[in-house]
Amino acid sequence: TRSTRPQRLLKAVKQHATRGDPQSVISAIDHFCRHREWAMNVGDEKGCILDSVVSELNPEKVLELGTYCGYSTVRIARLLPPGARLITLEFNPDYAVIARQVIAWAGIEDKVQLVEGASEDWIPRMKEHFGIETFDLVFLDHWKDHYLPDTKLMEGCGLLRKGTVLLADNVICPGVPDYLEYVRNSRSYKSCYFKSHLEYTRAEDGLEKSVFLG
Ligand SMILES: CCCNc1ncnc2c1ncn2[C@@H]1O[C@H](/C=C/CNC(=O)c2cc(-c3ccc(F)cc3)cc(O)c2O)[C@@H](O)[C@H]1O
Numbered sequence: 001t002r003s004t005r006p007q008r009l010l011k012a013v014k015q016h017a018t019r020g021d022p023q024s025v026i027s028a029i030d031h032f033c034r035h036r037e038w039a040m041n042v043g044d045e046k047g048c049i050l051d052s053v054v055s056e057l058n059p060e061k062v063l064e065l066g067t068y069c070g071y072s073t074v075r076i077a078r079l080l081p082p083g084a085r086l087i088t089l090e091f092n093p094d095y096a097v098i099a100r101q102v103i104a105w106a107g108i109e110d111k112v113q114l115v116e117g118a119s120e121d122w123i124p125r126m127k128e129h130f131g132i133e134t135f136d137l138v139f140l141d142h143w144k145d146h147y148l149p150d151t152k153l154m155e156g157c158g159l160l161r162k163g164t165v166l167l168a169d170n171v172i173c174p175g176v177p178d179y180l181e182y183v184r185n186s187r188s189y190k191s192c193y194f195k196s197h198l199e200y201t202r203a204e205d206g207l208e209k210s211v212f213l214g
């Protein structure tokens, strides 16, 4: 049967990227998505904004909601200091199979824990299962109607501390209106918008950075 787009993306990584070189994995995926087949990775333009937020924060504990093929997982993990940890949640087993191989090809698997399952099931188990007190950074890039409920769930589970940064993809396209309204109007967040473009296109999109104030 015909291959899937994530399988073709992984093939492009194995053909064009150097094992153990995260930057070459990122470039191979960007090239594939720009010149062969579009895919919903955060991409190179918004990826640079993601890089600057990670580099400025130097987070020890990072949570990613929605691994997909592992592109942003590699972008984040390559910048983490030794001993820092990224937990990424992916509930589609077919995508998880691809993401594990992309993460391994990049050579950053020792910083990453890919957990197969739904965010709503795993967020409440972060403390007892992973020994996580609070996260320093959360990257939201999963189903857009789950950004808000999962944020409220993380608040309720005590996973956010004064200064935790939530970075949300796609706040314009496809858009997350209920989430934006919440983080921009809640007294518990200081929020700002980083204008950019939808990955590999000229359409507007951007990232919303929201600092939890406690
Ligand atoms: C129980 C559901 C909520 N919890 C979840 N827990 C764990 N993983 C979850 C997940 N939801 C979704 N996922 C996974 O995240 C990924 C989903 C991402 C959804 N992203 C988008 O829809 C998206 C869509 C676009 C897009 C933009 C314009 C356009 F014309 C077409 C698409 C651009 C993006 O950057 C996007 O991120 C998948 O791998 C999915 O299996």
Ligand SMILES: [Mg+2]
Pocket: 040, 041, 042, 141, 169, 170
């Ligand atoms: Mg996205």
